[in-house]
Every structure is written in C-alpha cells, then in structure tokens.
Amino acid sequence: MDVGDGVIEVSELRRRYGGQGDKGFEAVRDVSFTVRRGELFALLGTNGAGKTSTVELLEGLARPTGGTVRVLGHDPYAERRLVRPRIGVMLQEGGFPADLSAAETVRMWVGCTTGARPVGETLDLVGLGPRRDVRVKQLSGGERRRLDLALALLGRPEVLFLDEPTTGLDPEARHTTWELVRRLREEGTTVLLTTHYLEEAESLADRLAIMRDGRIVTTGTPGQVIGAHPARIRFAMPAGWFVGDLPPLAALGVLRHEENDGRVELQTAELQRTLTGLLLWAREKDVELEGLDARTASLEEAFLAIAGAATTSEPERGE
Numbered sequence: 644m645d646v647g648d649g650v651i652e653v654s655e656l657r658r659r660y661g662g663q664g665d666k667g668f669e670a671v672r673d674v675s676f677t678v679r680r681g682e683l684f685a686l687l688g689t690n691g692a693g694k695t696s697t698v699e700l701l702e703g704l705a706r707p708t709g710g711t712v713r714v715l716g717h718d719p720y721a722e723r724r725l726v727r728p729r730i731g732v733m734l735q736e737g738g739f740p741a742d743l744s745a746a747e748t749v750r751m752w753v754g755c756t757t758g759a760r761p762v763g764e765t766l767d768l769v770g771l772g773p774r775r776d777v778r779v780k781q782l783s784g785g786e787r788r789r790l791d792l793a794l795a796l797l798g799r800p801e802v803l804f805l806d807e808p809t810t811g812l813d814p815e816a817r818h819t820t821w822e823l824v825r826r827l828r829e830e831g832t833t834v835l836l837t838t839h840y841l842e843e844a845e846s847l848a849d850r851l852a853i854m855r856d857g858r859i860v861t862t863g864t865p866g867q868v869i870g871a872h873p874a875r876i877r878f879a880m881p882a883g884w885f886v887g888d889l890p891p892l893a894a895l896g897v898l899r900h901e902e903n904d905g906r907v908e909l910q911t912a913e914l915q916r917t918l919t920g921l922l923l924w925a926r927e928k929d930v931e932l933e934g935l936d937a938r939t940a941s942l943e944e945a946f947l948a949i950a951g952a953a954t955t956s957e958p959e960r961g962e
C-alpha cells in the first residue's frame with residue numbers, strides 16, 4: 644500500500660477509559676496530526692495531558708474509542724501483524740526478567756524479532772556494551788532505560804516510538820541518546836517522541852505538538868511555536884532617565900512592559916524593530932543601556948504559557 648509521506652496519520656482520535664457515563668474519562672479528545680517519513684515529531688504536555696494514551700493507540704496496544712490511526716498505511720490495532728515488525732516501541736516502563744543479563748535479555752528478544760541486529764551491536768548502540776553480562780536487577784535505572792531503547796532498535800524499525808526515552812538518564816547519557824536518535828533520523832527512521840525535557844524537543848524535533856487536557860492545542864516547528872510568543876528585552880534605565888522618556892512603546896512594537904527598581908523588561912512580537920528603536924534612542928541621547936539583554940522566548944516559556952493554562956481548568960471527568 645502506498646502511504647505517501649504520511650507514515651503516521653491520526654485523525655479525530657479519541658480514547659475513553661471506563662466506559663460511558665459518570666465514571667468514564669476521555670483522555671484523548673479529537674486529536675489529529677500527521678508525521679511524515681523521516682520526520683521526528685515530539686508530543687509534549689504536562690502530566691496527564693494524554694500523551695501516553697495517544698501513543699499507545701499508535702502502537703496498536705489499544706483500540707481507539709473514536710477516530711482513526713494509520714501507521715505505515717495500516718490500522719496498528721486491527722492489522723498489528725503487519726505493523727508490529729516494522730515499528731520499534733520504547734514504553735515508559737519496560738518490564739524485564741531481573742535475573743537475566745543485559746545480553747541475555749536482548750538475545751531473548753531476538754527470538755521474536757524479524758531481521759534483528761546482532762546482540763553486541765545493539766548493546767553498543769546504546770552504550771551498554773561494557774555492561775552486557777550484568778544482570779538486569781543490578782543495572783541502574785538509566786541503564787535499564789537504555790536497555791529498553793536497545794530492544795526498540797533491535798529490529799531496525801522504520802518507525803520508532805519513544806515514550807520519555809531519557810527520563811532518569813544523567814546529562815551525558817541523555818546527550819549520547821540524542822546523538823543516537825539524530826543518527827537514526829538521518830538514516831531515515833521516522834520517530835515519534837514524548838518527552839518532558841523541552842531542551843530535548845527543541846534540539847531534536849522537526850515538528851511538535853503540545854497537548855492539554857487530551858487535545859492538541861499547538862502544533863508547528865519549534866521555531867514556529869517559539870515565534871508565536873513574545874521576545875524579551877531587559878536593561879537598566881540610565882540614571883536620570885525614566886521609561887516615559889523612551890519613544891512611545893506601542894510605536895516600537897512593545898506589547899507589555901514592566902519596571903522594577905530601574906530594571907526594565909519589554910515584551911515584543913517584533914524583536915528587531917523594538918531593539919532598533921531602543922538602540923537608536925540610546926545613541927541619540929548618548930546613554931548606555933546597562934545589562935542590555937534581548938532574546939526570543941524559549942520553548943520552555945512558550946510551553947509554560949500554553950500548557951500551563953491546564954492548571955486553571957481541571958479536565959472534565961465523566962462526560
């Protein structure tokens with residue numbers, strides 16, 4: 644079947660726990676998105692936003708209550724047999740037999756994987772080569788996470804689902820994992836990632852979606868999502884000058900401003916225009932703007948502004 648560019652196609656997806664009526668809860672509500680071949684798509688959201696509930700439907704682990712999912716052109720639940728050999732799944736919590744070594748665990752999985760990589764290569768990929776003979780129960784939490792990743796990569800998947808892959812990893816292991824994910828992407832693997840690390844999404848994702856209360860509330864490239872939020876300029880007012888002495892702020896494109904003890908913060912959607920106006924004013928008045936700092940919003944600021952609104956509205960339980 645020709646699936647064109649849309650390797651993952653999600654349309655009006657819904658997932659309800661606990662049946663209809665008061666006791667039920669709709670964790671995924673009308674979610675639609677497409678992930679193109681070779682793309683890395685990140686799903687972000689606060690705890691309980693519905694990321695795992697969504698990803699499990701894409702992995703074919705549960706049947707949607709509404710809407711459709713296509714992975715590589717197939718329904719991952721009804722046509723699991725066709726989809727499963729071509730995808731790699733790293734769940735949030737993998738369960739391994741504690742008494743097997745890392746290498747034995749991978750070897751066990753080789754038995755149920757078509758076209759599996761060699762065991763040693765798989766462990767090396769995730770940096771567990773030197774720990775191959777250590778029993779699972781003696782591995783650290785971060786090492787177990789990497790063993791999870793190794794198993795997801797075992798069958799050279801075309802599509803890789805990574806549910807919080809770097810949770811519990813130290814910064815070095817996290818960066819090594821990012822390098823590996825980048826390399827897989829460069830080799831053409833399509834990746835769907837959920838993460839709480841915004842730096843991870845910013846540095847890896849081609850596109851991302853932010854979920855809130857079961858819905859996608861924002862989607863775009865990291866640049867687009869960040870660009871929709873105001874940039875900030877901070878500086879100290881020169882001695883003897885006041886904010887009122889600056890050119891009219893609205894004319895400089897300033898959306899909001901705050902002043903505290905002579906420290907000024909301007910928020911603007913047009914950083915270059917506002918900054919140019921400010922610097923021209925400083926040159927004309929021959930004053931120095933001490934501590935001048937101008938920056939676009941970070942993904943974290945954008946995320947907090949978008950997803951943070953979730954805390955103000957409790958998701959409805961039992962519709």
Ligand SMILES: Nc1ncnc2c1ncn2[C@@H]1O[C@H](COP(=O)(O)OP(=O)(O)OP(=O)(O)O)[C@@H](O)[C@H]1O
Nearest residue numbers: 660661668670688689690691692693694695696697
């Ligand atoms: N089996 C279940 N039965 C009932 N409710 C569930 C079940 N699993 C998840 N939920 C609820 O669905 C909502 C979404 O949960 P989900 O695990 O998908 O969120 P998440 O975005 O992945 O969160 P986290 O970042 O904490 O992993 C939560 O309110 C959760 O309590």
